[in-house]
Amino acid sequence: MAFSSGNSSGPMADINVTPLVDVMLVLLIIFIITAPLMSHKVKVELPEANLIQNPEDAPDRKNPITVAVKEDGKLYWNDEEVSKETLESRFATAAQQTPQPPLNLRGDKTTKMKVINEVTKIAQGQGMLDVGFVATKDKQGQ
Numbered sequence: 001m002a003f004s005s006g007n008s009s010g011p012m013a014d015i016n017v018t019p020l021v022d023v024m025l026v027l028l029i030i031f032i033i034t035a036p037l038m039s040h041k042v043k044v045e046l047p048e049a050n051l052i053q054n055p056e057d058a059p060d061r062k063n064p065i066t067v068a069v070k071e072d073g074k075l076y077w078n079d080e081e082v083s084k085e086t087l088e089s090r091f092a093t094a095a096q097q098t099p100q101p102p103l104n105l106r107g108d109k110t111t112k113m114k115v116i117n118e119v120t121k122i123a124q125g126q127g128m129l130d131v132g133f134v135a136t137k138d139k140q141g142q
Contacts (some may be wrong), residue, residue: 103128
């Protein structure tokens, strides 16, 4: 409460509005500056997401191809041992399918990254677009 020093007796009942006005002016300036940034110059109609899956699309979905790479460099196509040449021809065949099946690449913990990189380059060189790496979840955090 503020007290007056004049002739009137008792406390002054007026509220000091100067800090309120200062805060309101600062907010007004901030909104004036940021309002033009919120509007976009180019209007684009965004598509609406349809999260309902159609059962008719299920047969078109291909099963993923799993390629495993062992520490000693042996390659396995869906649990069948293959050579690099055979792997390359199978990648070329799979890349021509519509829709293209995804590729899941698995490697041992001790497999050199160089070997996995070679398999990835072979797959991409033959036209495989969806190459993913499979790993297990670390159980130490649980």
